Amino acid sequence: EATAFEFKTGLATFSNGIAFQSATTGSGTGTGYTLGNYEIGKWTGAFTAGSGTITIDSSNNEATYIRVGDLVHVEGRFSVSAISSPSGTLGITGLPFTGVADSVVNGETISVGACYFENAASAVTSPIIFGPNGTNSSLEVRESGTTGAGNAPANKVDTGTVILFSISYRCA
Numbered sequence: 001e002a003t004a005f006e007f008k009t010g011l012a013t014f015s016n017g018i019a020f021q022s023a024t025t026g027s028g029t030g031t032g033y034t035l036g037n038y039e040i041g042k043w044t045g046a047f048t049a050g051s052g053t054i055t056i057d058s059s060n061n062e063a064t065y066i067r068v069g070d071l072v073h074v075e076g077r078f079s080v081s082a083i084s085s086p087s088g089t090l091g092i093t094g095l096p097f098t099g100v101a102d103s104v105v106n107g108e109t110i111s112v113g114a115c116y117f118e119n120a121a122s123a124v125t126s127p128i129i130f131g132p133n134g135t136n137s138s139l140e141v142r143e144s145g146t147t148g149a150g151n152a153p154a155n156k157v158d159t160g161t162v163i164l165f166s167i168s169y170r171c172a
Helices: none
Strands: 012-014 017-020 033-035 038-044 046-056 062-068 071-093 112-118 127-130 138-143 162-170
Touching: 138 162
Parallel strands: none
Antiparallel strands: 012 017, 017 033, 038 062, 046 071, 062 071, 071 138, 071 162, 112 127, 112 162, 127 138
């Protein structure tokens, strides 16, 4: 379902945002939309692992976000200061907004972003990052796989590993 907007006679400003008229053409459907949120800020992240711990360097644990309406874009560069036998899933918590259930299709999240590892303990094959699944405010880092959801790379994180990421997701 696509929604397009065009400016006809200008913008109508209301106390709760800027109202747009629908300008859907073609086979899509759309409705008007009120842009009620625009925000730029920083958030503090943390890593989670299926087991063990991964500690982000406190001088490099801040990421940025931009929220426009219900769309949030986050990006960051976190460096690891300590580990204790991490394995299994690798998550990033502390997102500024919780994802919405509409970001899930057939039980799987549809927000996928870019991720890059520097100084990992071993090679990380085609890392990707999944957005929040509608019930939490965390991201999940995976290696691309030929079957299923790929591999959980927490065991490849080491002291000194740097993880860069960028993803957009929908929020309430």
